Amino acid sequence: MNKSIGLISLSALALVVMLGSCRPKNTANAVSGDAASKVYVAPGKFDELYNFVSGGFSGQMSVYGLPSGRLLRVIPIFSVDPEKGWGYSEETKPMLNTSHGFVPWDDLHHVQLSKTNGEQDGRWVFGNANNTPRVARIDLKTFRTAEIIELPNSAGNHSSPFITENTEYVVAGTRFSVPPDDVNGDVAISSYKKNFKGTLSFISVGKEDGKMDIAFQIQCPGVNFDLSRAGKGKSHGWFFFSCYNTEQANTLLEVNASQKDKDFVMAVNWKKAEEYIKAGKGKKQAVRYAHNTYSDITHSATSEIKTEVTVLDSKEFADICYFIPCPKSPHGCDVDPTGEYIVGSGKLAALIPVFSFDKIQKAIADKAYDGDYEGIPVIKYEAALYGEVKKPGLGPLHTEFDAKGNAYTSMFVSSEIVKWNIKDLKVLDRAPTYYSVGHLCVPGGDAKTPYGKYLIAYNKITKDRYLPTGPELAQSAQLYDISGDKMQMILDFPTIGEPHYAQAAPADLIRNNGQVKIFKIEDNKHPYVTKGESDSKVVREGNKVHVYMTAIRSHFSPDNIEGVKMGDEVYFHITNLEQDWDVPHGFAVKGASNAELLIMPGETSTLKWTPDKVGMFPIYCTDFCSALHQEMQGYVRVSPAGSNVPLTFSLNKPE
C-alpha cells in the first residue's frame, strides 16, 4: 500500500517536474528530474550538435552527436584503421609518410574547427599528432583526412593545432624542446640549456582550398610549450602560449620543473612576425618534413618531402615575443570571447590568473619589464594582470566560455568544474566530475559568440562509472546543462582512446555544408579506374598483376582469375560503380597481410597482395550490400613460379 502511494506521488511529482521542463527557469535539480528528456533523441531524429573529440592515443578523432552522446563516426587520421583500409590501401599509405618513413600510429590531443571572423564556419577540423609532430586537416564535407603536414624542429607537438580567427594560421608549439634539425643532435642531454630550443610553427591555411604550408617558425628558448590560443577581436594578431619547465630541467621534471613559483605565458605578436618574414628577415634552414595530401578526384594521396623552412630567432627581434609570469606550471592558456582576457591555468597554483590584453599592450609600451629571459622581455606580473580567481579549487587545467560572460575551468585534482564570472572573478558554481577532469568543451566555447547551452567534461579516470571490462575501462565524457545558473550533469558517455580537447558545432552548420554523398564516377581520375564492366580486365606487367575490377550489387568483375604465380605482386584496383548514398563495397582476399578495402560509391581503391603459397584464394565483399551479398565472391588461382597456366579472367556470365 505504501508502495502504491509512493508511485502515485512519484508520478504526480513527475507531472510537476515535466510541466516545468518546457519553461526552464531553474534547472537546479535536473539530474534527478528531467535529465533523461534533455538528452533523449528519439529514433530517426537528429542530434542538435556535432562533437569532434580527440582520440588521444588511438590517433583518431571521433564524432559524437549531442546531447545524446551517440557515436557517429571514427575518422582515421594518424593511426592505421584496417576497418576502413586507412594506411593499408595503396592510395592512403602516403598519408602516413613522414621524414621517418611510414608511421602507423600517433597520439591526437587537440581539435580545432575552422573559423571565419572568429566564428565556426563548418569547413574543416584540425588535429595534432603529439608524438611524431604533425598537423592534419579533415574535410567536413567527407569526414576524411585531406592533408597531413609534418613539423620540423619539433618534438611533442602539444600546443597545437590552435588557429587564428580567420584560420589564417594553425599554430604548433613544441612541448619537448630539442636541438634544431639542422645541427648535430648527438649531444649530451645535460647540455639542455645550451643546445635545446623550443620552436613555434605557423602553418598557413589556404583561404579557399585549406592547403597547409609552414609559413614560418619562431625559434624560442628551450622550455616546454604546452598549450596555446589565438587572440581574437581586439587581440587578433597575437597568440598566447603557456610555458612550463622554465627551470630548463632535463631529468625528473616532476620535481625539477616545479621549482619556480611562476613560469610563463608567452605572448607572440604574429602579425609583426609576418611583417619580418615578408621583409625577408627570416633565415632559411635545411630540414626534412613530409607534406601529404589526398585528392577526391584521383582518390589517392601523394607525399612530398620538403627541405626548407624559414625561421625567425626570437632573440633577434625585440617586438615579437614577450613572457608574462604565470603561476605555477601553467597548462591551459585560454582567451575569452571578447579577446581581452587571457586565462592561465597553473596546474600547481591555488589561484587562476586572468591577464588583460589592454594591460599587456600598455606594459609593452611602458616597458614595464622585469628583465629578460634568454633575450625575451619579461613583463611585470602585476602590469599584465587583470585579476586572480581566488581559491577556485585544486589543479586548474583548462577554461572554456559561454556567451554570458562566464568561464568554466576544469579542476583535475579536486575533480570538479568551477564556473566563475570573468568580470568580477567570483566563483558562481561548482559541479563534481567523475573523475579527474581534463579538458572541457562548450560548443563554440573558443569562438567570439559561444553557442553555450552544454558543457562536456572529458575525464581521465573512469573507475566505477560503467560496467567493468577488466583492467582497461572506457574513457568517460560527461555532459552538463549550463543553460541555467547551476550546472547540471545530464549524461555520461564513453569515448574511444583517451579524449583530450574536443569541440562542438551546431549540426546544421555541418550537415548543410555541402556533404558529399557519392563520388561521381564521371569525375574519377584514378589512374587505374574501371568505368564499367566492359573495361574490367587483368594485365600482367612483369611480376606485377594489375586487376581492373568493378563492384556493384552484388558481384565483382572479374570474379575469377587464373594464371597468378608465386613471386607475383597482385594489385586489386577496385572501382565501386554504385552511385547511391551509403552503398560502399568491401573487398578482402584470404591470407592478405594487410586489411580490407572499404570503397565508397564512385571511388577506386587498391589492395596489394603478395600470394604466399600455391592454391585457391577466395575474394569477397565484406560490407553487406544486398540480399545477394553472400554471392559477391570470386576466386584467384595461384600457381607455382614458372607455371604455364595462362592469365585468364572471367565473370562466368551465362552465354
Place this chain on the structure above:
Amino acid sequence: MKKNISIAIIILGASLLYACGGSTSTTPATTSTSSYDPNRGEGKFNQENVTVAATLDATMATTGEAIAGTKCTSCHKLTGEKLVGPGWKAVTERRRPEWIMNFITNPDPMIDKDPAVQASLELCLVRMPNQSLSDVDARNVLEFMRKNDGIK
C-alpha cells in the same frame, strides 16, 4: 497493487504527453498506392516532358551507350536474358518512355509501389540502385535502349 501501478503509469504517461505538448510529427503522409499510375511510374517525367521521335537520334544513343556501360550493364544484358536485373531487349516496347525515365532516375519509390517492379524484385532479389543519372543522362540511356530495340 497492480492496479495502483497502472494508475501511476497512466498519470505518468499523461504528464509526459501534457508536458511536451504532444507529438509534432513531420513525417510526410505516404502517397497512397491507389494514386500510383503504373503506366507513367513516379517521378518528374510524364507524356508532356518526354517525347520520342519516330527515328533514332544516333548521337544521343551513342552517349547513352557509354553511360550505360559505366552505370547499367554490370547488371543488365542487352538481350532479353536476366543477369542481375532483367535484360533490356524490347523494354521500350513493354514500357512507356516516361515510365523508363522515371524508373531509372527515381527507382526507390517505384520499387516500393509498382506492381510489375515488385514482381521483378521477387525474381531478382536485388533492388535496382539509384545510379544518380541526370535528366540528360537518362534521356540518352533511353535513346540507347531504343537503338537496342531496333529503332533506326
